[in-house]
Amino acid sequence: MAEHRLEATAETVTDVFDPERAPVLTVEPGDRLTVRSMNASGLLEKDIFGPKLIPEPRGHCLTGPIAVRGARPGMMLAVRLEALEPDDWGFTVAAVRDNALNRRLGVVPGRTVELTWDIAGGKAVNQLGFEVTLAPFLGVIGLPPQEPGQHSTVPPRPCGGNIDCRELVAGSTLFLPVTVPEALLCLGDGHGAQGDGEVSGTAVECGMTTRLTVDLVEQPPIRTAHAITPAGRVTFGFDSDLNEASAQALSAMLDWMAVGYGVDRTTALALASPVVDLRITQVANQVWGVHAVLPDGALNRA
Numbered sequence: 290m291a292e293h294r295l296e297a298t299a300e301t302v303t304d305v306f307d308p309e310r311a312p313v314l315t316v317e318p319g320d321r322l323t324v325r326s327m328n329a330s331g332l333l334e335k336d337i338f339g340p341k342l343i344p345e346p347r348g349h350c351l352t353g354p355i356a357v358r359g360a361r362p363g364m365m366l367a368v369r370l371e372a373l374e375p376d377d378w379g380f381t382v383a384a385v386r387d388n389a390l391n392r393r394l395g396v397v398p399g400r401t402v403e404l405t406w407d408i409a410g411g412k413a414v415n416q417l418g419f420e421v422t423l424a425p426f427l428g429v430i431g432l433p434p435q436e437p438g439q440h441s442t443v444p445p446r447p448c449g450g451n452i453d454c455r456e457l458v459a460g461s462t463l464f465l466p467v468t469v470p471e472a473l474l475c476l477g478d479g480h481g482a483q484g485d486g487e488v489s490g491t492a493v494e495c496g497m498t499t500r501l502t503v504d505l506v507e508q509p510p511i512r513t514a515h516a517i518t519p520a521g522r523v524t525f526g527f528d529s530d531l532n533e534a535s536a537q538a539l540s541a542m543l544d545w546m547a548v549g550y551g552v553d554r555t556t557a558l559a560l561a562s563p564v565v566d567l568r569i570t571q572v573a574n575q576v577w578g579v580h581a582v583l584p585d586g587a588l589n590r591a
Contacts, residue, residue: 293322297342297352297496302331302477304346306433306440306450308469312356315471318505321371326352326477328379328494329428335378337403348442349429349451353475357503360472365464365506366432368474372500373425373459375481379406379413379495386490390572406481406493413481413493421482426461427497428453428478428487435468442475444575445527449514452525453492453571454580455483461518464509474503490573511544513537521584527576534579535567542581550588564588 293316295301301313316322331342331350343350360366381404384396391397406413406421414420431450434440445452449465457463465472479497509515516523522545526537542565546557564587570578 291317291320293320295322295324295352295355297325297327297350299342302327302342302350302352303354303475304343304348304350304442306431306442306475307438308433308435308473309437310354310433310473312354312471312473315356315358316503317358318503321500321502322355324352324476324499324501326350326427326479326497326499328376328496329478329491330494335405337380337382337405349478351429351442351475351477354433354473355475355503356471356473357505358471360467360505361470362435362467364467365509366467366472366474367462367464367504367506368430369462369502369504370427370457370459370499371502373427373479374498375408375423375425375479376496377408379408379481379493380404381406381415381489381491381493383489383491406495408481408493408495421493423481424455424458425479425481425497426455426457426483427476427499428480428492430457430463430465430474430476432465432468432475433473445525445571445578447514447527451478451574452514453480453483453487453574453578454516454523454525455480455485456518456520456523456580456582457516458519461516463514463516464506465514466512486569487571487573510548511541513541515541515545521582521587524581525570526579529576531577531579534577538567538579538581539565542583546583560588
């Protein structure tokens with residue numbers, strides 16, 4: 290097992306997912322990496338309006354792509370998150386976009402609120418004097434779609450990307466379906482803290498130093514994106530329709546439970562109803578995100 294360190298520089302970041310983009314680092318399955326990523330905007334200074342690493346970004350400022358030797362479609366890429374250390378500052382904004390949710394909430398562009406946060410000692414404190422407890426994670430961990438061309442980093446997809454799931458803290462393993470040879474992993478969009486939903490469209494946005502291990506799984510229990518986290522087992526759904534996103538997340542959880550408990554899907558649904566939570570992952574990224582959570586120890590054989 291080798292150790293690698295990857296810094297965020299003009300040569301190692303991207304603002305799109307592109308299956309034809311050359312990797313900035315190639316690793317072996319089982320290798321450990323320390324990856325530095327900028328905040329989502331790629332800001333170089335403690336200034337929301339300051340210079341950016343990518344001067345006119347089309348999407349999130351992500352570090353990568355990282356190639357994993359031997360990865361091929363049909364496999365799962367396992368991303369084990371061992372430690373996440375946020376930078377010493379972050380920001381949150383609201384009312385930046387004119388969208389249906391903001392209009393429904395009576396929040397309009399032109400009255401934008403911009404919070405800056407000082408991060409230290411497991412807390413973030415903003416200029417209004419409010420404090421939140423940190424629970425850092427990466428909003429974006431993803432692989433490119435297999436279709437040629439440059440793809441936006443904004444919507445989450447079955448191969449990951451802008452999932453924005455607050456459960457993916459240190460100690461989690463995220464499993465993503467490999468879409469292209471060598472996987473081409475990109476990551477970034479550090480969040481110091483976020484509620485389910487990411488309701489303003491931003492969390493405590495911050496740079497992040499992440500220690501992770503990548504590996505390959507040839508026969509996963511299910512074929513869609515899923516995770517093992519400190520909160521329990523997690524499955525995902527993404528769609529412009531909330532009902533469909535919920536159904537996707539629940540369907541994947543039923544698949545996982547059917548395999549794990551040796552029951553049929555209808556029995557899995559009956560078992561799920563007392564213990565599985567459906568949570569709104571995010572509402573900010575063009576499609577709804579929903580994740581289903583089966584807490585550890587919530588369902589056992591007597």
